[in-house]
Amino acid sequence: MSGPLIDFDRVSQIYASRDGSPVWALRDVSLTVEAGEFVCLIGPSGCGKSTLIHLLAGFLTPTSGDVRFRGRPLAGPGPERGVVFQEYALFAWMTARQNVEFGLRMQRVSAPIRRRRALEALDRVGLRHAADRYPHELSGGMRQRVAVARALVVEPEVVLMDEPFAAVDAMTRTTLQEDLLRLWRETGVSVLFVTHNIDEAVFLAQRVVVMGAGPGVIREDLTVDLPYPRDRGSADFGREYARIAAALARGSRTAGGADGGTDGERRAA
Amino acid sequence: MTATTEGMTGDRRATLRRPAADAATDGAAFAEAFRRAHRRGRRRAAWLRALLNVMGILLFLAVWEAVPRLGTWVNPVLLPPPSVVFDTFVPMLLSGEIPANILVSLRRAALGFAIATATGVTAGLLTARIGLLHHVSEPILHGFRSVPSIALVPLSVLWFGIGEGSKVALVAWGSFFPIWITTFIGVRDVPVAYLRSAACLGAGRLATLLLVVLPAALPMILAGLRQGIAVSLILLVAAELSGAREGIAYMMSTGHQMFRVDIMLIGLVLLGTFGFIADRLFVALIRRLFPWYTTAS
Numbered sequence: 001m002s003g004p005l006i007d008f009d010r011v012s013q014i015y016a017s018r019d020g021s022p023v024w025a026l027r028d029v030s031l032t033v034e035a036g037e038f039v040c041l042i043g044p045s046g047c048g049k050s051t052l053i054h055l056l057a058g059f060l061t062p063t064s065g066d067v068r069f070r071g072r073p074l075a076g077p078g079p080e081r082g083v084v085f086q087e088y089a090l091f092a093w094m095t096a097r098q099n100v101e102f103g104l105r106m107q108r109v110s111a112p113i114r115r116r117r118a119l120e121a122l123d124r125v126g127l128r129h130a131a132d133r134y135p136h137e138l139s140g141g142m143r144q145r146v147a148v149a150r151a152l153v154v155e156p157e158v159v160l161m162d163e164p165f166a167a168v169d170a171m172t173r174t175t176l177q178e179d180l181l182r183l184w185r186e187t188g189v190s191v192l193f194v195t196h197n198i199d200e201a202v203f204l205a206q207r208v209v210v211m212g213a214g215p216g217v218i219r220e221d222l223t224v225d226l227p228y229p230r231d232r233g234s235a236d237f238g239r240e241y242a243r244i245a246a247a248l249a250r251g252s253r254t255a256g257g258a259d260g261g262t263d264g265e266r267r268a269a
Numbered sequence: 270m271t272a273t274t275e276g277m278t279g280d281r282r283a284t285l286r287r288p289a290a291d292a293a294t295d296g297a298a299f300a301e302a303f304r305r306a307h308r309r310g311r312r313r314a315a316w317l318r319a320l321l322n323v324m325g326i327l328l329f330l331a332v333w334e335a336v337p338r339l340g341t342w343v344n345p346v347l348l349p350p351p352s353v354v355f356d357t358f359v360p361m362l363l364s365g366e367i368p369a370n371i372l373v374s375l376r377r378a379a380l381g382f383a384i385a386t387a388t389g390v391t392a393g394l395l396t397a398r399i400g401l402l403h404h405v406s407e408p409i410l411h412g413f414r415s416v417p418s419i420a421l422v423p424l425s426v427l428w429f430g431i432g433e434g435s436k437v438a439l440v441a442w443g444s445f446f447p448i449w450i451t452t453f454i455g456v457r458d459v460p461v462a463y464l465r466s467a468a469c470l471g472a473g474r475l476a477t478l479l480l481v482v483l484p485a486a487l488p489m490i491l492a493g494l495r496q497g498i499a500v501s502l503i504l505l506v507a508a509e510l511s512g513a514r515e516g517i518a519y520m521m522s523t524g525h526q527m528f529r530v531d532i533m534l535i536g537l538v539l540l541g542t543f544g545f546i547a548d549r550l551f552v553a554l555i556r557r558l559f560p561w562y563t564t565a566s
Binding site: 093 | 460462463465466467468469470471472473476480481484485487559560561562
């Protein structure tokens with residue numbers, strides 16, 4: 001096949017603010033992602049990075065422009081685009097295994113095969129022992145592992161992650177990041193990963209897309225050319241970190257205002 | 270930014286895995302002893318609680334027994350002591366009069382409640398999931414909900430007679446509303462992350478409804494059912510008092526006509542026990558059926 005896996009073509013997304021005036025969550029955003037790529041979206045809150053994810057997931061339709069997947073325009077959510085949410089998205093009434101099985105159940109996979117594949121998926125995130133526990137019996141980090149297993153078990157072509165590790169503690173986060181990289185390399189899936197954490201972006205991504213707020217636009221598209229696994233203590237890592245931090249700072253300066261355009265709503269006020 | 274806290278790399282993987290099993294051998298005996306002591310302590314606390322509960326009941330009965338005998342300011346005919354009530358109760362129980370009345374009342378309440386559950390949950394689901402239906406039904410449903418159900422007793426007797434129909438209809442009517450409204454709220458407020466998760470895992474409308482929306486709304490639905498049980502009892506009594514040939518409240522109203530306060534008190538105790546047991550059974554059933562529910566909500 002030819003052409004990119006994901007193609008945002010001059011996409012704009014406009015919300016109505018509380019008093020009815022338009023707020024530009026995204027303005028003329030174009031972005032392509034190739035199959036197998038790991039791309040991080042980073043930017044201040046209100047820059048539309050989550051909106052971008054929601055558009056690609058099919059939860060939203062763009063006000064103008066096209067979002068294409070494998071060259072075809074999107075029509076709603078689908079299992080070829082897995083999503084991992086920030087938190088609280090595991091079904092509370094299902095055990096970890098039943099959660100992971102859900103997508104397979106929707107594909108009418110037979111019960112024994114479903115069970116085997118779910119257990120394998122849980123094994124890959126190191127949680128086979130917790131298969132029969134309910135989400136409330138798991139720690140925040142474990143829950144996100146289950147969420148990753150649930151998204152990956154149906155073998156999507158891309159996984160969309162909306163600040164998935166933002167709510168877990170820093171120590172757990174680093175192991176989750178390492179596990180995610182391992183899974184990405186094992187499966188060859190594309191990952192579109194939203195974060196507001198520069199360290200996370202440099203540690204994970206091949207490309208870091210720096211976004212700016214008010215209206216949401218892409219400011220810079222930077223390649224992180226470091227071999228995996230990356231060493232947070234290395235000089236190269238520090239250099240990439242500084243490069244992205246500088247791009248973010250440039251973005252917020254040009255957006256105007258004393259503390260930068262960190263809030264898209266401000267324009268409406 | 271958390272960049273400063275993330276310098277700690279190295280062997281964190283080893284420490285984050287579960288503690289190795291080597292600590293279990295010498296710790297096993299201690300753990301077992303600790304567990305046993307803990308269990309013993311909890312059992313003792315449970316016994317103590319039960320004992321205090323029983324003592325509370327006995328204390329209440331003792332005061333009740335004493336008050337009519339203490340002076341002339343309480344008329345024992347208007348407030349017969351528990352011993353008198355009990356003496357009336359035993360022959361009525363043995364003759365089958367009380368069991369028959371209990372059975373009749375129970376059947377009315379259960380039937381009405383079952384109808385209310387089926388219609389209430391269905392109505393709640395439909396009005397919460399289909400916007401058109403919600404806006405069309407909203408004024409009517411809320412209008413009817415605002416009418417105290419007891420105000421419908423005379424009308425119900427006119428429409429359905431003094432037979433079983435009017436009792437069942439009243440119970441169903443009254444408990445329909447709390448069930449409908451809580452189901453509606455529960456379904457409407459299903460977290461969007463659940464719906465989105467289901468959608469991007471390939472769930473269709475029906476699968477989403479049955480496997481995601483209903484279970485997610487279940488805590489609210491169950492709260493509505495529990496409220497419905499309480500309301501059923503109120504309407505059962507109202508219906509039976511307004512004209513019936515059997516039932517617990519009917520028994521009480523004949524007691525009233527014969528100036529037999531002891532019989533009326535038997536009815537009160539039976540109704541209280543009824544409500545209490547129904548509520549406990551309901552809670553126990555939920556714990557059994559939905560193990561994730563009690564702690565998750």
